[in-house]
Amino acid sequence: MNAYEQLVRHQEKIALLQSCNALLSWDQETYLPPKGVAYRAQQRAALSEQVHALKTSDAVGTWLEACESDGDTEEAANVRWWRHAFDRAQRIPPKLVGEFEEATSLAVAAWQDAKGKSDYQLFKPHLQTIVDYNRRMADLWGYEDSPYDALLEEYERGARSAHLSEMFGQLKAPLVDLVKKATDDAQGPPARDIRGDFPTEAQQAFNFEVCQALGFDFEGGRIDTAAHPFCSRLAPDDTRLTTRYDPEDFTSSFFGVLHETGHGLYEQGLSQEKHALPSGSAVSLGIHESQSRLWENQVGRSRAFWEHWLPVAQKHFAALEDWTPEEITRAVNRAERSFIRVEADEVTYDLHIILRFEVERQLIKGSLAVNDVPEVWNTTFHELTGLHVNDDAQGCLQDIHWSLGALGYFPTYSLGNLNAAQLFAAALDQEPSLARDLEEADYSSLRNWLRGNIFAHGCRYLPNELMERATGRATEPEPYLAHLRSRYLDGDHR
Amino acid sequence: MNAYEQLVRHQEKIALLQSCNALLSWDQETYLPPKGVAYRAQQRAALSEQVHALKTSDAVGTWLEACESDGDTEEAANVRWWRHAFDRAQRIPPKLVGEFEEATSLAVAAWQDAKGKSDYQLFKPHLQTIVDYNRRMADLWGYEDSPYDALLEEYERGARSAHLSEMFGQLKAPLVDLVKKATDDAQGPPARDIRGDFPTEAQQAFNFEVCQALGFDFEGGRIDTAAHPFCSRLAPDDTRLTTRYDPEDFTSSFFGVLHETGHGLYEQGLSQEKHALPSGSAVSLGIHESQSRLWENQVGRSRAFWEHWLPVAQKHFAALEDWTPEEITRAVNRAERSFIRVEADEVTYDLHIILRFEVERQLIKGSLAVNDVPEVWNTTFHELTGLHVNDDAQGCLQDIHWSLGALGYFPTYSLGNLNAAQLFAAALDQEPSLARDLEEADYSSLRNWLRGNIFAHGCRYLPNELMERATGRATEPEPYLAHLRSRYLDGDHR
Numbered sequence: 001m002n003a004y005e006q007l008v009r010h011q012e013k014i015a016l017l018q019s020c021n022a023l024l025s026w027d028q029e030t031y032l033p034p035k036g037v038a039y040r041a042q043q044r045a046a047l048s049e050q051v052h053a054l055k056t057s058d059a060v061g062t063w064l065e066a067c068e069s070d071g072d073t074e075e076a077a078n079v080r081w082w083r084h085a086f087d088r089a090q091r092i093p094p095k096l097v098g099e100f101e102e103a104t105s106l107a108v109a110a111w112q113d114a115k116g117k118s119d120y121q122l123f124k125p126h127l128q129t130i131v132d133y134n135r136r137m138a139d140l141w142g143y144e145d146s147p148y149d150a151l152l153e154e155y156e157r158g159a160r161s162a163h164l165s166e167m168f169g170q171l172k173a174p175l176v177d178l179v180k181k182a183t184d185d186a187q188g189p190p191a192r193d194i195r196g197d198f199p200t201e202a203q204q205a206f207n208f209e210v211c212q213a214l215g216f217d218f219e220g221g222r223i224d225t226a227a228h229p230f231c232s233r234l235a236p237d238d239t240r241l242t243t244r245y246d247p248e249d250f251t252s253s254f255f256g257v258l259h260e261t262g263h264g265l266y267e268q269g270l271s272q273e274k275h276a277l278p279s280g281s282a283v284s285l286g287i288h289e290s291q292s293r294l295w296e297n298q299v300g301r302s303r304a305f306w307e308h309w310l311p312v313a314q315k316h317f318a319a320l321e322d323w324t325p326e327e328i329t330r331a332v333n334r335a336e337r338s339f340i341r342v343e344a345d346e347v348t349y350d351l352h353i354i355l356r357f358e359v360e361r362q363l364i365k366g367s368l369a370v371n372d373v374p375e376v377w378n379t380t381f382h383e384l385t386g387l388h389v390n391d392d393a394q395g396c397l398q399d400i401h402w403s404l405g406a407l408g409y410f411p412t413y414s415l416g417n418l419n420a421a422q423l424f425a426a427a428l429d430q431e432p433s434l435a436r437d438l439e440e441a442d443y444s445s446l447r448n449w450l451r452g453n454i455f456a457h458g459c460r461y462l463p464n465e466l467m468e469r470a471t472g473r474a475t476e477p478e479p480y481l482a483h484l485r486s487r488y489l490d491g492d493h494r
Numbered sequence: 495m496n497a498y499e500q501l502v503r504h505q506e507k508i509a510l511l512q513s514c515n516a517l518l519s520w521d522q523e524t525y526l527p528p529k530g531v532a533y534r535a536q537q538r539a540a541l542s543e544q545v546h547a548l549k550t551s552d553a554v555g556t557w558l559e560a561c562e563s564d565g566d567t568e569e570a571a572n573v574r575w576w577r578h579a580f581d582r583a584q585r586i587p588p589k590l591v592g593e594f595e596e597a598t599s600l601a602v603a604a605w606q607d608a609k610g611k612s613d614y615q616l617f618k619p620h621l622q623t624i625v626d627y628n629r630r631m632a633d634l635w636g637y638e639d640s641p642y643d644a645l646l647e648e649y650e651r652g653a654r655s656a657h658l659s660e661m662f663g664q665l666k667a668p669l670v671d672l673v674k675k676a677t678d679d680a681q682g683p684p685a686r687d688i689r690g691d692f693p694t695e696a697q698q699a700f701n702f703e704v705c706q707a708l709g710f711d712f713e714g715g716r717i718d719t720a721a722h723p724f725c726s727r728l729a730p731d732d733t734r735l736t737t738r739y740d741p742e743d744f745t746s747s748f749f750g751v752l753h754e755t756g757h758g759l760y761e762q763g764l765s766q767e768k769h770a771l772p773s774g775s776a777v778s779l780g781i782h783e784s785q786s787r788l789w790e791n792q793v794g795r796s797r798a799f800w801e802h803w804l805p806v807a808q809k810h811f812a813a814l815e816d817w818t819p820e821e822i823t824r825a826v827n828r829a830e831r832s833f834i835r836v837e838a839d840e841v842t843y844d845l846h847i848i849l850r851f852e853v854e855r856q857l858i859k860g861s862l863a864v865n866d867v868p869e870v871w872n873t874t875f876h877e878l879t880g881l882h883v884n885d886d887a888q889g890c891l892q893d894i895h896w897s898l899g900a901l902g903y904f905p906t907y908s909l910g911n912l913n914a915a916q917l918f919a920a921a922l923d924q925e926p927s928l929a930r931d932l933e934e935a936d937y938s939s940l941r942n943w944l945r946g947n948i949f950a951h952g953c954r955y956l957p958n959e960l961m962e963r964a965t966g967r968a969t970e971p972e973p974y975l976a977h978l979r980s981r982y983l984d985g986d987h988r
Contacts, residue, residue, distance in 0.1 A: 016540050019533070020514055027517060035714035036732035039513070043729070046510050220529035235537070238530035 003066035004075055007082060008277065010063070014054050015276035019235040021047040026234055029226040030242065045101070052097060056089050074279050077460045081278035084157070091140045100133050104405040111403035118393035120374050127402055128370045131363050134407045138364065148364045151408030155285045156415065158462040161361055164411050167418070168354045170477045175351055175484075176384060182335035182347050182488040191334040192327050196319030198250040206250065206316040207243065207257040210309060214295060215447045216241075216261050217268055229256035231263035231292075236272035239264050250317060251332055255296055262295035263288060265447065269455030278459035285409070286475070287454065287463050289416020290423055297346050297417075298424040298483070299438065299446070303329045303493040308441040329493050337385045339394040347488050350417060351384040356410040359396075364407060419467060421480035423454070426471035435494070497560035498569055501576060502771065504557070508548050509770035513729040515541040520728055523720040524736060539595075546591060550583050568773050571954045575772035578651070585634045594627050598899040605897035612887035614868050621896055622864045625857050628901045632858065642858045645902030649779045650909065652956040655855055658905050661912070662848045664971045669845055669978075670878060676829035676841050676982040685828040686821050690813030692744040700744065700810040701737065701751040704803060708789060709941045710735075710755050711762055723750035725757035725786075730766035733758050744811060745826055749790055756789035757782060759941060763949030772953035779903065780969070781948065781957050783910020784917055791840050791911075792918040792977070793932065793940070797823045797987035802935040823987050831879045833888040841982050844911060845878040850904040853890070858901060913961060915974035917948070920965035929988070 001009070024044050032040060064083050069076045107126035114123035138147035148161040181187070204223075212218060226242035233239045241264050243256035266282060274280025282288050299305055306325045313328075314320045320328070335345050341352035359376060362368035368376060377396040378389040389395035401409050427449045428434050437445045453470035464474040486492040495503070518538050526534060558577050563570045601620035608617035632641035642655040675681070698717075706712060720736035727733045735758050737750035760776060768774025776782050793799055800819045807822075808814045814822070829839050835846040853870060856862035862870060871890040872883040883889035895903055921943045922928050931939045947964035958968040980986040 013540075016537060020518065020537055020541065023517060023521060024514065027521070031716060031718070033712065033714050033716055033732055033734075035711075036729055039729045039731065043510055043514055046507075047514065217529075218527065220527050222525060222527055224525070235530055235533045237533065238527055240527075 003063040004079065007060070007063045007067070007079070010054065010057075010060065011082070012276040014051055017047050017051050017054070021051070022232055022234040026232055026240055029228070029230065030224045041105075048101075052089075052094065055086070056094070060086050061090075074460065078278045081459050088141055088153075091142075092137060096133075096136070096140075100137075100405060103129050103133060104403065107403040107405070108400070111397065111400065115393050115397045118391040118397065120392045120397060123397060123403070124370055124373075127373070130402055130405055131370060131407070133405065135364055135366075146361075146365070148361050148408060151364065152411065153408075155406075155409050155412050156463060157284060158464055159286070159411070159415070164357065164415075165361070167475070167477050168350075168357060168411075168414070171350060171414075171481070172354055172384075174481050175347070175354075178481075178484055178488055179335065179337060179348050179351065179385065183337055191330040192323070194251055194328070194331045195248045196317075198247055198317055198319060200245045200247055202316040203245055203250045203253050206313055207254055209312065210254070211241075211257055211261045213441060214258075214261050214265065214299075214443050216264050220268060220272075221264060223257060223260075229260050231260040231267065233267040233270075233275070236275040239267045250313075255300065255332070258300040259292040259296040262292035265295070265450070266291040266455060269447070269451050270458060274458065280458050283457070283459045283461070283466060284463045285412035286415030286419060287466065289413055290419030291450070291454070293416050293420035294424055294450075298420060299443075301329070301332050301346070301487075301493065302438070304435075304439040305441075306332075307439070333487060333493060335488055337387055339381075339387065339389060340398055346417075347484055348385065350414045353410050353414040355380050355384060356399075357414075360407050360410065415463075415475060418475050418477055418480045421483040422467065422471050422473070422475065423450070425479045425483070427453075497557040498573065501554070501557045501561070501573070504548065504551075504554065505576070506770040508545055511541050511545050511548070515545070516726055516728040520726055520734055523722070523724070524718045535599075542595075546583075546588065549580070550588070554580050555584070568954065572772045575953050582635055582647075585636075586631060590627075590630070590634075594631070594899060597623050597627060598897065601897040601899070602894070605891070605894065609887050609891045612885040612891065614886045614891060617891060617897070618864055618867075621867070624896055624899055625864060625901070627899065629858055629860075640855075640859070642855050642902060645858065646905065647902075649900075649903050649906050650957060651778060652958055653778075653780070653905070653909070658851065658909075659855070661969070661971050662844075662851060662905075662908070665844055665908075665975070666848055666878075668975050669841070669848075672975075672978055672982055673829065673831060673842050673845065673879065677831055685824040686817070688745055688822070688825045689742050690811075692741055692811055692813060694739045694741055696810040697739055697744045697747050700807055701748055703806065704748070705735075705751055705755045705758075707935060708752075708755050708759065708793075708937050710758050714762060714766075715758060717751060717754075723754050725754040725761065727761040727764075727769070730769040733761045744807075749794065749826070752794040753786040753790040756786035759789070759944070760785040760949060763941070763945050764952060768952065774952050777951070777953045777955070777960060778957040779906035780909030780913060781960065783907055784913030785944070785948070787910050787914035788918055788944075792914055793937075795823070795826050795840070795981075795987065796932070798929075798933045799935075800826075801933070827981060827987060829982060831881055833875075833881065833883060834892055840911075841978055842879065844908045847904050847908040849874050849878060850893075851908075854901050854904065909957075909969060912969050912971055912974045913957075915977040916961065916965050916967070916969065917944070919973045919977070921947075 021044055024040060024047070028037070028040050060082070064079060064086060067075075067079055068083060069079070103126070107123075107130055110126045111123050114120060134151055135147060138150035141150040141153070143150040146161045149159075152159040152161060152164075207223065208218075211223065220237040221239040221241065223241045223243065225244060227244060229241070229243045231239065231241050241257065241260035243253045243260065246252040266288060270282065271280040303325060306329045310320065310323060310325050310328055314323070333346070335347045337348055338344060341349070341356075344352055355377065358380060359368065359373060362376075363370065363373070373396050374392050381387060381389055381395065399410075401407075427446060431445055431449055434445050434449070437443070454466065457466060457469075461469060467473065467475050486494075515538055518534060518541070522531070522534050554576070558573060558580060561569075561573055562577065563573070597620070601617075601624055604620045605617050608614060628645055629641060632644035635644040635647070637644040640655045643653075646653040646655060646658075701717065702712075705717065714731040715733040715735065717735045717737065719738060721738060723735070723737045725733065725735050735751065735754035737747045737754065740746040760782060764776065765774040797819060800823045804814065804817060804819050804822055808817070827840070829841045831842055832838060835843070835850075838846055849871065852874065853862065853867060856870075857864065857867070867890050868886055875881060875883055875889065893904075895901075921940060925931075925939055925943055928939050928943070931937070948960065951960060951963075955963060961967065961969050980988075
């Protein structure tokens with residue numbers, strides 16, 4: 001075997017252990033009995049340890065050196081990707097990895113407690129520890145301009161905080177303005193309230209029907225119930241989605257499923273054979289989120305979508321009997337300012353992200369003290385939305401991400417929104433039949449466009465390069481703002 | 495750490511990997527999407543390989559030597575158990591382990607094909623291979639009287655074929671006679687047909703209610719759907735049962751659940767802390783099966799049981815509205831000769847086992863050629879039941895066990911029946927209030943008796959020694975025959 005083949009075999013070994021760990025994790029979120037949680041942590045830690053040892057083994061460095069090139073082949077691109085990951089992994093001493101994992105375990109428990117009691121003081125020392133570790137890791141990883149860039153790199157290769165800051169700056173004022181207008185009651189009668197009687201079994205049947213129609217392959221995947229919707233490719237040909245059910249509101253599970261179906265189509269659209277290689281893996285969180293948001297928002301909240309699917313939904317739900325496509329389209333596009341990011345509508349969502357990005361960046365830079373987070377959070381949130389945060393559970397304690405140790409993750413949500421709008425606009429532009437296909441609930445041409453422009457490339461190109469190849473431009477705010485304006489100001493839900 | 499502590503840590507490492515493998519296996523039977531099956535085999539093989547390497551590592555031998563004793567402590571008993579397992583594992587070369595696994599993979603596929611086509615010729619060469627490997631392993635493991643003893647030892651430590659043969663000989667004639675009488679239509683009107691409308695959700699609700707009342711802890715366990723009912727302790731405090739549903743007959747899922755609940759109460763009743771040690775593990779298949787059969791048959795098919803549970807069942811199933819406890823007790827105790835072991839009632843079941851035991855023993859001894867299995871099967875089956883086997887799918891191809899490589903496994907089913915009757919009789923004898931407690935659907939005194947006499951000991955005593963301590967006698971046929979006679983001849987369903 002040559003060095004490249006050795007690397008492939010090594011990565012397949014890693015992927016196999018990671019796939020076992022992915023099942024342990026999926027099961028923990030879906031079926032694990034409560035008393036089994038403690039041992040599950042031991043199982044996952046043991047497999048993670050094996051994975052980390054393999055990832056950082058010296059042999060990898062030797063093999064990499066033997067086959068590195070700047071060639072334009074899939075192999076060369078895989079090797080470059082592995083080199084980047086290997087160097088980053090090597091720079092963090094195993095002792096630090098262990099300490100950080102322990103610190104985040106404690107932080108998650110403290111965060112749950114703090115959130116339950118809405119008492120930031122309980123979480124504060126843990127957040128300080130998390131910030132300190134992230135800052136140390138950023139220094140070990142290295143960066144050119146800002147330590148925050150080194151953290152971003154973990155989730156979105158090539159993203160830089162200065163550039164994000166500029167884009168978010170371009171978004172901010174138009175979004176604040178859009179939210180004001182979209183939530184102005186003087187604009188017309190309020191959307192009809194969708195709440196009613198939506199039995200869980202009926203929701204499951206409807207979700208399944210739509211998910212399958214969008215192209216999700218249930219021979220290689222499934223949908224289960226979990227407290228938080230997610231999508232995980234556990235192994236090749238085994239991609240699982242989850243959602244949760246509100247018996248009074250089918251849109252909660254339904255848009256959860258649409259969102260995760262977007263992630264799932266990406267995972268199923270990647271090469272299953274090359275699942276252990278960069279060329280068969282998703283390239284970044286910002287691209288991944290573009291897939292979920294595209295199917296959830298661009299497709300799933302459009303008028304054309306509900307022209308087709310309302311009659312089907314009516315077969316499942318008696319509560320929708322006298323609804324019109326126009327009414328339901330308006331109802332699922334209602335804008336409302338609220339405190340909680342995960343409940344935010346499309347037009348207010350990014351204000352939540354801009355806030356978090358600013359707080360994180362300043363924490364890492366050292367220009368914001370952990371002690372001052374609630375005050376800055378609340379002031380900024382008021383500036384952005386006009387709402388006053390009354391308790392931290394509804395404010396800076398609402399998200400789990402920081403307690404998990406993840407700083408630099410939040411911006412990828414907004415990148416996903418921008419990318420989704422930009423990709424969808426490009427697809428409409430490049431595929432003249434696409435708009436009509438979508439009206440006829442034929443989703444194959446959209447899927448095929450995404451397959452050719454996104455799925456097929458795996459990690460061959462960095463996210464911005466991928467966007468440029470697909471749309472002619474790196475990620476930019478304008479297509480997204482145009483989408484929001486037409487949908488929320490002009491009432492055009494095409 | 496001393497040698498014993500090293501062994502404990504080593505076994506905990508093994509148990510952890512095995513628990514991951516148990517989840518992979520459970521998921522394969524319950525939720526794995528069809529396309530994920532191929533990769534799942536790779537995952538399981540990789541973990542099994544790790545486990546095998548740890549189990550046979552030379553360090554184990556060194557540690558064992560350093561702490562072996564014939565003392566009467568839990569530690570000494572654990573060490574003796576490990577020594578036995580280590581010596582057996584060491585005697586099979588890794589190459590043979592791999593070959594055997596491959597042979598059984600091929601055999602399972604061939605068996606499925608052969609069964610589907612009812613064509614024994616397709617399976618014959620694979621059965622020959624399986625018999626040859628089993629014979630080779632028996633020779634490597636070693637035995638005193640019969641090579642079959644070395645195979646039995648894998649499932650039931652201390653069991654010997656000469657002794658089983660003697661016990662089964664004592665069972666045979668009385669059982670043939672019992673079956674004749676119990677299935678004689680002249681004995682009275684046939685039992686009422688239980689088939690009707692039994693929605694799956696209602697079955698699930700009823701099963702859950704009963705399973706919980708018997709004492710199964712759903713904080714540390716669950717019930718899922720699978721093609722074949724089974725129970726698996728995936729990890730400490732995580733014991734999972736499965737069943738399958740016939741929408742026209744609730745008894746199919748219900749007795750499946752009762753049976754698996756018996757296994758589950760044993761697994762949950764063992765020390766969860768010591769799950770990696772013999773002292774926290776189930777001692778044998780014959781003891782395990784006694785627990786499932788006891789709850790399924792001695793408890794679950796009794797008149798007292800249905801006096802209490804019929805009214806509850808009637809709340810779940812409209813189809814049972816006008817049934818009486820007497821009618822349902824008769825219906826769930828109906829004897830009927832049939833071809834398929836897994837569908838057999840209590841009184842005919844052991845004839846199926848006696849047949850398999852005879853065939854297996856002769857195959858291993860070499861006194862029966864693989865070519866002659868169908869003929870011997872069909873002739874013996876006719877002698878035992880009076881039924882003519884018309885095709886091998888209903889005859890010698892019906893069970894998966896041989897294709898999995900398991901010879902010596904079947905007898906433990908009958909040992910389970912004998913042990914169940916003997917343990918239940920002893921419990922009734924030793925606990926004066928037990929009969930009344932069961933009438934009142936209070937299952938705690940039975941559970942406590944089993945905990946003290948079976949669960950608490952783990953693998954401390956070999957099965958027959960355990961039976962002797964609990965009931966005063968090693969396993970014997972008489973209590974079981976007495977149970978069957980009173981139930982099937984005297985119509986006494988206490």
